[in-house]
Amino acid sequence: MKCPTCGHENRDGARFCQSCGAVLTTPAPAGPDVAQRPTKPLARSPAPQAAPSAPLSDTRPLTQASVAFDSLPEGALLHDGRYEVVEVRTTGERLNTYLVEDTVPVRLCPNCQAEIAGTGEQFCSFCGADLSNVEPLHLRYLIQESVDEQAFAMEAQLLQMGLEHPGLLLPHAVFAEAPYGPARHYRVGPEFPPPLADSLTVPQEPGQVLEWGVSLAQGLGYLHRHQVALGEIGLQHIAVEGHVTLSAVEGHVTLSAAEGQAARWTHLGTARVVSSTTQAAASDFPHDVRGLAAALFYLATGQAQFTPQAALPEAVARHPERSRGVFAEALGSPQGLTDAAAFGAALEAALQELRRPASVTLVVGRRTDVGQERSLNEDSLLTLDVAAVCRSASTPVGLFAVADGMGGHEAGDVASQLTVRTIAQHAVSQVLMPAAAGEPLPDAREWLSAATRAANQAVYDRRKAAGTDMGTTLVMALVVGDVATVANVGDSRAYLLKARDVAQITTDHSLVERLVATGQITPEEAIRHPQKNVIYRVIGDKPRLEPDLFELYLAPGEALLLCSDGLSGMVSGDQIWHTWRTSTSPQEACDRLVELANQAGGEDNVTVVIVQVVR
Numbered sequence: 373m374k375c376p377t378c379g380h381e382n383r384d385g386a387r388f389c390q391s392c393g394a395v396l397t398t399p400a401p402a403g404p405d406v407a408q409r410p411t412k413p414l415a416r417s418p419a420p421q422a423a424p425s426a427p428l429s430d431t432r433p434l435t436q437a438s439v440a441f442d443s444l445p446e447g448a449l450l451h452d453g454r455y456e457v458v459e460v461r462t463t464g465e466r467l468n469t470y471l472v473e474d475t476v477p478v479r480l481c482p483n484c485q486a487e488i489a490g491t492g493e494q495f496c497s498f499c500g501a502d503l504s505n506v507e508p509l510h511l512r513y514l515i516q517e518s519v520d521e522q523a524f525a526m527e528a529q530l531l532q533m534g535l536e537h538p539g540l541l542l543p544h545a546v547f548a549e550a551p552y553g554p555a556r557h558y559r560v561g562p563e564f565p566p567p568l569a570d571s572l573t574v575p576q577e578p579g580q581v582l583e584w585g586v587s588l589a590q591g592l593g594y595l596h597r598h599q600v601a602l603g604e605i606g607l608q609h610i611a612v613e614g615h616v617t618l619s620a621v622e623g624h625v626t627l628s629a630a631e632g633q634a635a636r637w638t639h640l641g642t643a644r645v646v647s648s649t650t651q652a653a654a655s656d657f658p659h660d661v662r663g664l665a666a667a668l669f670y671l672a673t674g675q676a677q678f679t680p681q682a683a684l685p686e687a688v689a690r691h692p693e694r695s696r697g698v699f700a701e702a703l704g705s706p707q708g709l710t711d712a713a714a715f716g717a718a719l720e721a722a723l724q725e726l727r728r729p730a731s732v733t734l735v736v737g738r739r740t741d742v743g744q745e746r747s748l749n750e751d752s753l754l755t756l757d758v759a760a761v762c763r764s765a766s767t768p769v770g771l772f773a774v775a776d777g778m779g780g781h782e783a784g785d786v787a788s789q790l791t792v793r794t795i796a797q798h799a800v801s802q803v804l805m806p807a808a809a810g811e812p813l814p815d816a817r818e819w820l821s822a823a824t825r826a827a828n829q830a831v832y833d834r835r836k837a838a839g840t841d842m843g844t845t846l847v848m849a850l851v852v853g854d855v856a857t858v859a860n861v862g863d864s865r866a867y868l869l870k871a872r873d874v875a876q877i878t879t880d881h882s883l884v885e886r887l888v889a890t891g892q893i894t895p896e897e898a899i900r901h902p903q904k905n906v907i908y909r910v911i912g913d914k915p916r917l918e919p920d921l922f923e924l925y926l927a928p929g930e931a932l933l934l935c936s937d938g939l940s941g942m943v944s945g946d947q948i949w950h951t952w953r954t955s956t957s958p959q960e961a962c963d964r965l966v967e968l969a970n971q972a973g974g975e976d977n978v979t980v981v982i983v984q985v986v987r
Contacts, residue, residue, distance in 0.1 A: 441519055443468045444551060449475075450558065451547050455515065468517040471563065477508035484946055487511075499946045512563040513544055517556050521548075524559040526641050535598060539591020541566070541611045541638040569635070569667070570607035574674040578688050581672040582698075582723040584612070584635035588664055589716030591637050596712055601656035604642040605663030607670070611638040634872075658710035665702035665715065678703040688722050698722045724925040729987050731766045732854050732928065733759070737958030737982040741966045743938055744974025750777035750784035751936050751979040754792040754848070758804045769807035771799040773848035774979050776864050776936040778910070783842035787912055790834060791827040791844050798823045803850065816850045816857035817921050823848075824859055824911075824919040831912030843910035846919070847878060847934050854926045854985050859919035862910050865940050867948060868924060869931040869982075874949035877922050877932075881909035931958065931984035935965075938976035942969040958982035 374381055441464070444450075448457045455472040462469040478487045483501035494504055518524065528546035535542065544560040569584075588610065595602065602609070613634045646656055669675065673682045680700055688697055698718045702709040709715040734757055742749040757770030775791045777784030798819075806813055824846065835842045845862025858866045863880040879885060883906040884898040911917065926932060931952065939948070943965060951968065955961035962980045969978040 441465055441468070442552060444470065444517070448551065450515065450549060450551075451545065451560075455513065455560070457515075458512065461514065466519055467523075470515045470517065472513055472515050472560075474511045474513065477510055479503055479506045479508050482506060483950055499944060499950075513560050514563055514565065516559040516561070518559075519554065519556060521555065521557055522641075524557055524641065526643050527559065529645065530600070530640060530643070533598065533600075535595070535600075537591050537594040538634075539587045539589075539594065539636055540640075541613075541636040542640070566611040566613040566636075568608050568638075569610035569612055569671060572607075572612065572671065574671055576671045578672045578685055579723060579726050581668050582688065582719050582726065584610070584671070585664070585668045585719040586716055586723060587635050588637060588668075589661075589712050589719060592660055592664060593712035593716060595637075595643070596657050596660070599646050600643055601646050602637070602640065602643050602660045602663070603656070605660060605667060607667055609637060609639055609642075610667065611636050657712065661710050661712050661715050662702060664712075665699060665709070668719075669699045669703065672699075680704065685726055688726060724927070727927055728854055728925070729928055731987070732768065733766060733986050734768045734770050734851060735958050735984045735986055736770070736772070737960070737962040737984075738980070739959075739962035739966050740979040741970065741974075741977065743977050744970050746977055748781055748785060749977045750779075750788055750844075751775065751938070751977040752777070752785075752788035752792045752844075753934075753979050753981055754796055755981060756796060756799055756804060757851075758808050760808055760810060767853040768851070769803060769813065769853075770851045770983065771795070771803060771848065772851065772932075772934055772981050772983055773846065774864050774934045774936055774981055775911070776845040776862065776938070776977070776979070777842070778844065778907075779840055779842035783838075783840040784844065786834065786838075787831045787842040787844040790830050791846055791911055794827045794830045795823050795848065798826060807852075813852060816852065816855075817923070820848065820850055820857060820859040820921060821919060824861065825917065828861075828911050828917040829915070832915050835912050843912040845907065845936070846911050849932055849934060849983070851926070851932070851983060854928075856924050856926055856932050856983075858922040858924070858932075860922075861917065861919050862907050863940075864934070864936050866922070867933040867935075867945065868926075869933055869949055869952050869984075870927075871929060874945045876945060877924065879920065880907075881920075882907050926983075926985040928985055928987045931982050934981045934983075936977060936979040938974075938978035939965060939969050939980050941976065942972040942974070942978070952982065958984045 443460045443463045444457050446457050446459060449455070450457070450472065454475060456475055457470045458473050459471040460468070461471055476489065478489050480486070481488060481496040481499060481501050481503065484496065484499040486496055486499070488496060488503060495501065496503055516524075524543070524546045527543050530542055531546060544562070546557075546559050548555055548557045550556065592602070613636065666678065669678055669682070672684065672688070675682055678699060682699075684697065684699070688699070698709070698715075700708075701718065702715055709718055736755050736757065738753055738755050740749060740751050740753055752775045754771065754773040756772075757768055759766050759768035773792055773795055775788035777786070777788035779787060802814060802819065827846065831842065831844065845860075845864040847858065847860040847862075847864040847866050849856045849858045849866065858877055860866060860878040861881065863882045863885075864878075865880070866877040868875045868877055884893065886908075887893045888895055888898050909917070933948065933952070943951075947968065948965060951964050952961045955964060961982055965980050966978045
């Protein structure tokens with residue numbers, strides 16, 4: 373088919389010239405096997421801007437195009453050739469939807485699922501996994517196309533602000549082009565968008581709703597810290613990710629959520645950036661918190677209006693540490709929970725109380741190793757636990773510690789041994805024996821502080837008597853049922869291993885940690901810093917010392933990991949988590965982690981203790 377305007381030869385059946393965009397007035401009739409739309413891509417455009425308000429790309433308009441909101445043909449290229457239209461999914465008067473393929477290949481890390489652009493990287497920049505055998509993929513997305521220049525303007529602004537949080541589901545990209553003359557605006561989202569909360573049946577399981585609420589409240593607090601208010605909050609703005617079950621009840625298909633799903637904010641077109649922190653804190657931000665609370669209350673009860681008499685579990689309706697439940701605090705009074713961070717903390721406390729099992733068991737793994745470069749193992753560990761089972765209910769009590777000695781032969785090893793033995797003596801007489809006898813236990817925080825001071829005094833006295841510079845780090849945890857109280861001195865660490873991620877509990881008492889905290893170096897620079905082993909607080913250095921203290925709940929299946937820097941300095945937190953999740957027991961995880969540290973160089977002694985809670 374020859375173009376009457378420019379003379380370009382087009383394929384048979386083409387309706388528009390692929391060179392100048394002119395309408396081909398005498399198209400060849402399409403047979404049954406000929407596509408009704410041109411399959412070759414439209415002319416490539418210069419690189420479009422990120423926001424809809426940016427200058428439009430200079431795509432040549434198709435002459436005499438219909439004034440109707442026609443959809444693009446399959447094979448059309450968008451965003452300077454970045455996306456190719458694979459299929460037209462939906463069409464409408466003001467909104468079209470396309471399945472597109474990204475023309476730029478990426479590789480998905482088999483360990484952390486990060487998207488690695490290009491093919492030159494041999495190892496994942498996020499977790500270090502080997503990418504040599506990972507084939508590149510062309511990912512697919514759903515693109516929404518609108519003639520409304522404000523349709524995606526707010527989400528474009530959020531992308532320009534560089535906002536990123538686990539509680540947010542922002543578009544992959546937003547841009548504008550003019551393929552048919554008038555401007556069109558595009559939002560690039562996932563190929564399989566997660567269902568929205570308005571598609572779920574109610575009421576949902578209260579524990580699941582609280583878990584969603586924690587994630588959403590944290591995301592909301594993040595937006596507020598960046599002066600973004602959502603304004604309008606509804607179930608259509610909440611994406612529920614993970615497994616969703618479809619069921620048919622009396623001819624109607626319904627959606628129900630599965631345990632452990634994540635919820636994220638999405639479709640934030642009604643959000644706005646507020647100019648005054650004071651004004652926003654007084655009106656906009658509390659309005660958002662109440663909107664979230666109302667949405668969660670509906671999901672948990674099926675009731676659109678808050679009532680104090682709603683059928684909710686006791687832990688949700690009346691938290692032990694508060695006179696009222698979390699929803700009553702947020703919705704029952706204008707002066708209630710109006711801060712997103714405070715609301716999230718209240719939801720998390722209610723969730724922990726709700727999911728606390730009546731009986732748990734502690735499963736322990738432990739391993740210490742000299743490493744690859746040292747001739748003496750100066751690390752010591754301690755695991756002591758007792759469980760009295762009465763009427764099939766068990767509340768185990770355990771004390772677990774890791775000490776990393778320093779000072780060389782007959783110094784570091786002596787300091788770490790003396791530390792764990794002193795703590796063990798105090799634990800047996802003051803904690804384990806009362807627990808076995810069913811007697812009241814001492815306050816965990818006070819006991820850990822006293823035990824740390826006793827160990828410090830013992831090492832300090834031996835140091836002065838021996839005339840050495842012996843000392844040791846210490847991280848220990850007193851676990852009573854599913855509650856762990858952690859104390860630390862130095863750079864031995866405690867991690868919380870959860871179903872989906874890992875969290876470092878303790879903060880290193882080291883020079884590089886202070887440099888990171890004050891912004892003088894980055895965490896990546898700290899790993900290679902020449903003074904990364906300089907510690908400013910250790911057991912035995914001074915006659916008086918206080919540890920840092922932390923308290924956390926361990927849900928069934930979660931684990932507490934204590935380790936010396938021989939592990940944390942060689943193996944990343946993500947690798948630690950992945951190894952634990954793929955091991956059959958805490959002991960197997962400890963063994964594998966020590967092997968990983970040695971394979972990475974084994975520059976120091978390696979010690980690890982894992983305490984996992986099971987029902």
